[in-house]
Amino acid sequence: MKNNMKPSFTWRTVTESRLFFPLLALSLILLFDFIFIPGFFSIENREGNLHGSLIDIFRNGSTVMLLAIGMTLVIATGGVDLSVGAVMAIAASVAGILMNPSALKNEVFFVTDPTYTFQPLWVVIISALLIAILCGLWNGFLVAYMRIQPMVATLILMISGRGIAQLITNGLRVQITYRPYSFIGQGWIILPFSLYIVAMVLAITWFMTRKTAIGMFIESVGTNFRSSFFSGIDEKKIKLLVYTFCGFCAGIAGLVASSNIKTSDANNIGLTTELDAILAVVIGGTSMSGGRFSLVASMVGALVMQAITQSMYAIGVPAFALQAIKAVVVILVIILFSEQVRGFIRGISTSKKGVKS
């Protein structure tokens, strides 16, 4: 037995690793791109900044990656947060209205001055994030203290969130022309600036969950909240924490998305991204029923989603028809993760071992 445990790199350890399936999927898609799309891997250097399709996958995927970080923790506690898209829209609306409050005066007024802002940037960002955190707290309160099913509790904000966002902007699409703000989503420091944001949030989250006990608490709440309650973990507070954190991530994602399109569009920002985020987490191998999670695998999952989108655009599939292809991918993933296929792969590994010994 001990000898079997020792070799660290066998077929079995590879296939049982959390990163195996997502990385396999990602490399399959990239292989497809390599064969069918000429120039997909070319990266050019424009004024010291790197541009190219590969970089675009990271840049456009940054919103989903941000959402997936928060969503991973929520799903790890056995919940789900459907409201992240709506929270994105709310955060974007708050940011937009603080920089360009003309929409409140029932007047479509366009500021074209790139240096004009009604409130300084830090006030804008902090208040947008605070509102997003408040939304997360609300979700967490409903789930943890009111004991409402997570899907239902967050569904409420998903339904009414876009209405609230439109209420904030008075139903108008607020143009954002303030240049420092658009740096969040469009700026480059060798790599896209949004990527640094993702890396920072990921690093902090990774540190908090893997270097402190919080990660273990989250996993234990997701595995069995009752037994973790009896072993002294305040599962309500943990749930409140993860939903709040998910709202915070959604707020950042909303800022990135709105600065990327220079508009706070309450109707369209983050539309159906909650599904992308959930899917990214599922592809990353975190079970929807909670338990063990891997942030890095979720990131790879988000990249898989974005890589599919990007390569479908590159071969000319229209944006709306893309959904059908995503659905097929989901179905493939579902089949890959099903007990039957898992058993089959395990069968391969055991039969190999049988040959060896």
Place this chain on the structure above:
Amino acid sequence: MKRVGEFFAKNRHFIPLMSTALLALTAYGIGAYLFVGMRNPQVFFNLFRNTSWLLISGIGMTLVILTGGIDLSVSGVVALTTVSSAVLLREGMNPWLVIVLMLLMGMSLGAIMGGFIIKLKVQPFIATLAGMWFARGMCFFISDDAVQIDNYIFHILGKTKILIPGLMELSLSQGKSAPYITIPVVVAFLLLLVMIYVTQYTSFGRTVYAIGGNEGRNEQSARLMCLPVDRTKFLVYTFNGFCSALAGLSFCLFVESGHGLYAPGFELDVIASVVMGGTMLTGGSGYVFGTFFGVLVLAVTQALIQFIGSLSSWWTKIVIGALTLIFIGVQTVLANRKSGRQNAESTVGAAAKRRTQLRLALGFGVLLVVVIAGVSISRSRSAASVDTTASAPCVVEFRKADAENLIQGGAVMAYQRVAGPQCVDELYAIYPDGRITGTDGVNTIEKQVTADEVEEMLVAISVEHAWFTNEIYDTYLTPCRQCFAHYILISYNGQEKGATGTDGTTAMPPGYAFALAEIRPLLPEITFAP
């Protein structure tokens, strides 16, 4: 008092349902009291006419939710049904065959999703989500644009008026047209009756109830009782696919066209109405009949917001969200009480805890209602104080001939702005020498800017913002209560083009908005005529 308590304890299952029914009727009563228009019987029957697809889909969804599952694919299947039936009809297929094919398609989609859920043990949420994406995506493989339906049979099915027997003479004697419903409404009601029978009086219905609830533990018990769990679940998802397709057909008959973007967020409306109808989202408890009232609440909310007029349509979302929250809160409290009783852990502490929970939930609900009522009242008041003609929308009339005359008279641009909160109608003319005149029908005003500024603006609009291309097109929307409609006619370098535009989130071509931004700073300020 004790009797009342006993009555409630006995019929606790009906409390959510009854409160929904009461809410719908009260809301309608208040509406009818405030707005004369709502007393028209046709408005009442329109509630059903506008929501027949919601009711049909809600019936299927109720069954799915009763088994403890959920189906997010309904909106996708509805859109797919509209598109494919429109395209098939355009290709000249027999309409009856189209209807049968659509129903079969819905059923097979539902069956596939059901198969995934049962065989591969996929969460219903994920499987149906994939189904939704698949259906929506397929719409755009079939057709990118909206497809008109021009078919005699479909027209008959969708537009035939079925008069209400007792009310016909009454309305005619009052000089109103006789109220009517349409065939889809009748179909929806028939389906409702059938499903009430099926859920309450057949073994299939009892199995559906037995599967759901108690966080999946009931499903296990049902299996141990040798109930056909898998078969029932499979049938339920297939039936919901059928309902979605039927809802799609009913929607298709109403709008007489098909497009892949139809019914966005429809599944949320359906789920909200099922929940408001008193069905527990954990499954196992609820009534198909309750869904009918849930749909009614949604319809009355929409109608009320339309009648109030000064509230934008997004208030519907907020109100529905708040109502869903309240109903779910009530459900949770009821469920907690029930489970508390079952577990026989009714110690003093637990009872006190439950009481606090109940108080918390009720307090929250009351607070929410008060806030929403306060906001809506203050908004409608402020709207009323600004706008004396709050109930009538502005008349939008573009004076294109006048604008043309101004151009003939030497102006390079004529710009008309209509509607808005004060129902203005302003017409400006900008001349190449920098003279700008404006009139709102009563006052006229003049302003002088430099000729360079005018030239700069014209270049910006026509070159940078691509005025003389197809990207600038007419928008044909009625502006919202706070929005303006604009007409810009430009004559530049021998070219001439006029286009109308309406403020709003997506109503206006982007270049048009930038053109407005160029024009607005130059214009003189008109003080509104009293």
